[in-house]
Amino acid sequence: DSGVTQTPKHLITATGQRVTLRCSPRSGDLSVYWYQQSLDQGLQFLIQYYNGEERAKGNILERFSAQQFPDLHSELNLSSLELGDSALYFCASSVEARSFDTGELFFGEGSRLTVL
Amino acid sequence: KNQVEQSPQSLIILEGKNCTLQCNYTVSPFSNLRWYKQDTGRGPVSLTIMTFSENTKSNGRYTATLDADTKQSSLHITASQLSDSASYICVVRSQHDYKLSFGAGTTVTVRA
Numbered sequence: 001d002s003g004v005t006q007t008p009k010h011l012i013t014a015t016g017q018r019v020t021l022r023c024s025p026r027s028g029d030l031s032v033y034w035y036q037q038s039l040d041q042g043l044q045f046l047i048q049y050y051n052g053e054e055r056a057k058g059n060i061l062e063r064f065s066a067q068q069f070p071d072l073h074s075e076l077n078l079s080s081l082e083l084g085d086s087a088l089y090f091c092a093s094s095v096e097a098r099s100f101d102t103g104e105l106f107f108g109e110g111s112r113l114t115v116l
Numbered sequence: 117k118n119q120v121e122q123s124p125q126s127l128i129i130l131e132g133k134n135c136t137l138q139c140n141y142t143v144s145p146f147s148n149l150r151w152y153k154q155d156t157g158r159g160p161v162s163l164t165i166m167t168f169s170e171n172t173k174s175n176g177r178y179t180a181t182l183d184a185d186t187k188q189s190s191l192h193i194t195a196s197q198l199s200d201s202a203s204y205i206c207v208v209r210s211q212h213d214y215k216l217s218f219g220a221g222t223t224v225t226v227r228a
Contacts, residue, residue, distance in 0.1 A: 002159060042220035043160070043205065056215065090159055102148055103209040103216060107159030 003027065006091050006108035014116055018079040021111045025072055025093030031055070032074040033105060034066055035090040043090065049074055081115045088112050119143045120208050122219035129196055129226055137222045139189040139206030147211035151180055151191050154203040154221070163191070163204075196226045 003026035013019055025032050034046040045058035049068035060066075063081075068074040078085060089112075092105040120141045129135045141149070148167045152160035164175045166182040166189060173180050177200075179192040193200055206219040 002161070004159075043218050045216075045218065088157070092159070102150075102165055103207075103214060104150065104162050104165070105152075105160075105207075105216070107161070109159050110157070112157075 002106040002108065004091060004093050004106050004108035006089075006111050008111055009109065010112045010114075012114045012116065013081060015081055015083060017081050017115075018077065019081065019113065021076040021078070021089050021091075021113075023074045023076070023091030023093075023108060025074070025091075026106050029093035029095055029106070030072065031094045032068055032072070033092040033094070034060075034074070034076050035092065036087050037090060037110075038084075038087040046076070078113070081113075083115050086113055086115045118220070119217040120206055120219040122204075122206050122222050124222060125220070126223040126225070129224070131196060131198060131226055131228050133196055135193050135196060135224065137191045137193075137204050137206075137224070139191070139208075139219055141187050141189075141206070141208045141217070141219075143187075143208040143210050143217050145211040146184060146187070147209040147214065149182060149189050150207045150209070151178070151189075152205040152207060154205060156202070160203075160205055193224070196224075198226050198228060200224060201226045 005024040030051045033048045035043040046060040048056040066076045088110040090110045092107045123138045150165045151163045154160040164180045177194045203221040205221040
């Protein structure tokens with residue numbers, strides 16, 4: 001158990017709909033990352049938050065947005081869903097203390113999104 | 117162009133055999149390199165971390181090497197087991213901005 005919790009584990013929805021994925025980081029971790037993994041593909045970095053602020057942005061579509069709340073949990077919002085958005089969405093957390101942090105990411109078990 | 121390239125993309129080996137995965141990177145300046153194991157449908161888990169001063173590090177049947185001069189790392193799996201079937205991902209951290217660069221992964225299939 002990595003200590004990172006993601007909900008829901010599975011989600012089936014229709015094209016055009018909107019969904020919200022939730023992530024609770026490990027206790028004490030300030031940084032949250034979101035990744036998308038399509039079938040048989042590598043992990044694609046979407047976005048990173050650190051202590052409530054957006055720190056880095058990757059290949060995140062404009063239809064997608066995220067935020068990190070004061071209690072450090074994060075939500076990834078996916079709207080106007082398309083068939084191609086079907087994927088595993090992983091959340092990861094890290095200490096992100098820079099000076100002594102080795103950069104290890106602790107991943108949740110993922111949320112599997114199926115768009116029909 | 118991806119700053120971390122892994123090879124091969126996939127491989128199949130018989131149980132009990134050894135295999136070696138490669139990771140070449142261009143990330144500079146280099147902070148560390150980490151190998152993750154990702155079981156199908158699960159989140160990746162760190163296997164080992166290599167820093168600039170380390171050449172070899174073992175974690176059970178997994179041995180990682182690093183050549184910081186040529187910017188290459190390898191992950192050797194000894195006496196493979198069925199449970200080694202997974203994707204192995206190389207992640208390199210920049211010392212400049214602490215950004216993480218991911219390789220696409222190598223999928224290993226171990227057959228009985």
